[in-house]
Amino acid sequence: MTITIAVPGVLRDRCGGAAELVLPAPSVREALEQIERRYPALYRCVCDETGSVRRHVNLFVNAAHVRDREGLDTALVTGDVVTILPAVSGG
Amino acid sequence: MPERVIICIGTRKGLFVAEAPKTRRAFALRGPFGPGVPVYAAMLDTRGTPRLYASSCNPFFGMKVLRSTDLGKTFKETTSAPAFPKDDGRALANIWSLEAGDGRKDIWCGVEPAALFRSGDGGDSWEMVPGISNHEHARKWQPGAGGLCLHTIHRDGNRVHLGISTGGHYLSEDGGSTFRASNRGVGAGFAPDPYPEFGQCVHKIAGHTDAPGRLYMQNHGGWAEWDGPGGRRPDIGVLRSDDHGHTWRSIARGLPSDFGFPIVVHPHDADTVYVIPLEPTTRTCPGGAPAIWRSEDGGASWSRLARGLPKKQSFFTVQRDGMDVDELTSPALYFGTTTGQLWMGRDGGEEWSCLFDSLPPIHCVKVVVV
Numbered sequence: 001m002t003i004t005i006a007v008p009g010v011l012r013d014r015c016g017g018a019a020e021l022v023l024p025a026p027s028v029r030e031a032l033e034q035i036e037r038r039y040p041a042l043y044r045c046v047c048d049e050t051g052s053v054r055r056h057v058n059l060f061v062n063a064a065h066v067r068d069r070e071g072l073d074t075a076l077v078t079g080d081v082v083t084i085l086p087a088v089s090g091g
Numbered sequence: 092m093p094e095r096v097i098i099c100i101g102t103r104k105g106l107f108v109a110e111a112p113k114t115r116r117a118f119a120l121r122g123p124f125g126p127g128v129p130v131y132a133a134m135l136d137t138r139g140t141p142r143l144y145a146s147s148c149n150p151f152f153g154m155k156v157l158r159s160t161d162l163g164k165t166f167k168e169t170t171s172a173p174a175f176p177k178d179d180g181r182a183l184a185n186i187w188s189l190e191a192g193d194g195r196k197d198i199w200c201g202v203e204p205a206a207l208f209r210s211g212d213g214g215d216s217w218e219m220v221p222g223i224s225n226h227e228h229a230r231k232w233q234p235g236a237g238g239l240c241l242h243t244i245h246r247d248g249n250r251v252h253l254g255i256s257t258g259g260h261y262l263s264e265d266g267g268s269t270f271r272a273s274n275r276g277v278g279a280g281f282a283p284d285p286y287p288e289f290g291q292c293v294h295k296i297a298g299h300t301d302a303p304g305r306l307y308m309q310n311h312g313g314w315a316e317w318d319g320p321g322g323r324r325p326d327i328g329v330l331r332s333d334d335h336g337h338t339w340r341s342i343a344r345g346l347p348s349d350f351g352f353p354i355v356v357h358p359h360d361a362d363t364v365y366v367i368p369l370e371p372t373t374r375t376c377p378g379g380a381p382a383i384w385r386s387e388d389g390g391a392s393w394s395r396l397a398r399g400l401p402k403k404q405s406f407f408t409v410q411r412d413g414m415d416v417d418e419l420t421s422p423a424l425y426f427g428t429t430t431g432q433l434w435m436g437r438d439g440g441e442e443w444s445c446l447f448d449s450l451p452p453i454h455c456v457k458v459v460v461v
């Protein structure tokens with residue numbers, strides 16, 4: 001199944017300037033593993049050394065936050081869009 | 092090329108670089124580099140072609156190391172930043188110190204949670220130093236208010252001194268392969284045992300090549316009024332060692348407070364040392380009147396330096412890496428404040444002036460003459 005990763009502008013220099021990455025992945029975890037292999041600098045911005053998604057980074061599958069689905073085990077189907085977004089901040 | 096004074100100013104909103112001729116009459120300011128991202132550590136490397144390094148501690152996207160090869164006109168990220176091994180279970184939360192190693196491209200890096208990394212290629216790749224990072228005490232260290240950080244790396248030949256908050260002083264005498272806690276005489280006010288083997292909240296350690304074996308330490312003081320178990324613990328905040336850090340003794344008598352963060356040694360006189368005493372409860376200048384205190388006899392006595400500094404209503408903090416001194420014949424001290432001011436004290440701190448008064452809160456100040 002082919003899904004799309006939407007990359008925020010602040011991280012696009014970590015994947016050759018691409019705003020979107022199209023790749024086959026049956027789950028969010030598998031999508032992140034592919035990012036780690038193909039774009040390690042991007043992966044390091046999204047996940048820490050333990051493999052956890054960074055505290056202030058949010059992952060959405062279409063409009064749903066993965067924490068409201070099955071986390072990294074959230075299943076993906078063809079056409080899904082996984083959006084990487086930094087959390088809102090102030091100060 | 093005429094001599095230039097370069098100051099790296101790490102702030103909560105990025106790195107700034109100030110540059111002036113050696114007259115230090117007018118500093119030009121560049122930056123912010125890594126805009127919006129806190130910078131806790133900087134290093135000005137004059138081995139060979141000068142290079143500037145800075146940590147870029149992004150709470151969203153993780154830790155990076157910035158490097159400049161044009162004296163701070165531009166910065167790029169190094170190829171990689173320190174990272175714990177995948178199966179370690181720890182994740183890097185901050186980069187607190189960058190220090191030059193032996194080889195021309197060797198760099199040492201202290202991080203949070205407290206651990207040590209080394210690079211042999213100018214910061215492009217890093218390896219964890221297991222002798223301290225996996226020390227048997229490591230999982231027992233506790234974070235202080237600033238986090239559990241390895242903030243000081245002081246090298247003296249084969250000896251390596253580390254300051255960890257809160258872990259204490261650790262000493263290696265084999266070039267960094269093995270470390271042991273070396274805190275005899277270093278007090279703690281926040282534990283029932285006033286002199287534990289380890290766990291002290293060391294704030295900064297400094298030394299001078301002309302006085303091998305001598306070290307100065309700013310420890311977490313401010314416990315003179317403590318009335319809990321173990322009793323009062325006055326004067327444990329400012330210390331000196333004369334045996335390579337094996338034992339420590341207080342040199343705090345004469346200071347208005349033994350609490351503070353930075354401690355700096357005069358570049359041409361190992362007996363002259365500077366501290367910035369702070370109120371222990373507020374961590375701000377005593378009485379709202381900031382002053383640098385100088386000892387010219389290795390800590391036996393202290394004098395107050397405040398000419399040009401505010402005389403009242405000034406309540407800033409100077410953090411552990413917020414003060415440095417240049418190496419010109421008549422050196423100037425520099426300190427940055429949590430209120431975003433950068434001060435310079437000519438003639439070893441005799442006369443102070445504010446170089447910049449509206450920067451973001453300042454975490455670190457490092458100066459070099461190139």
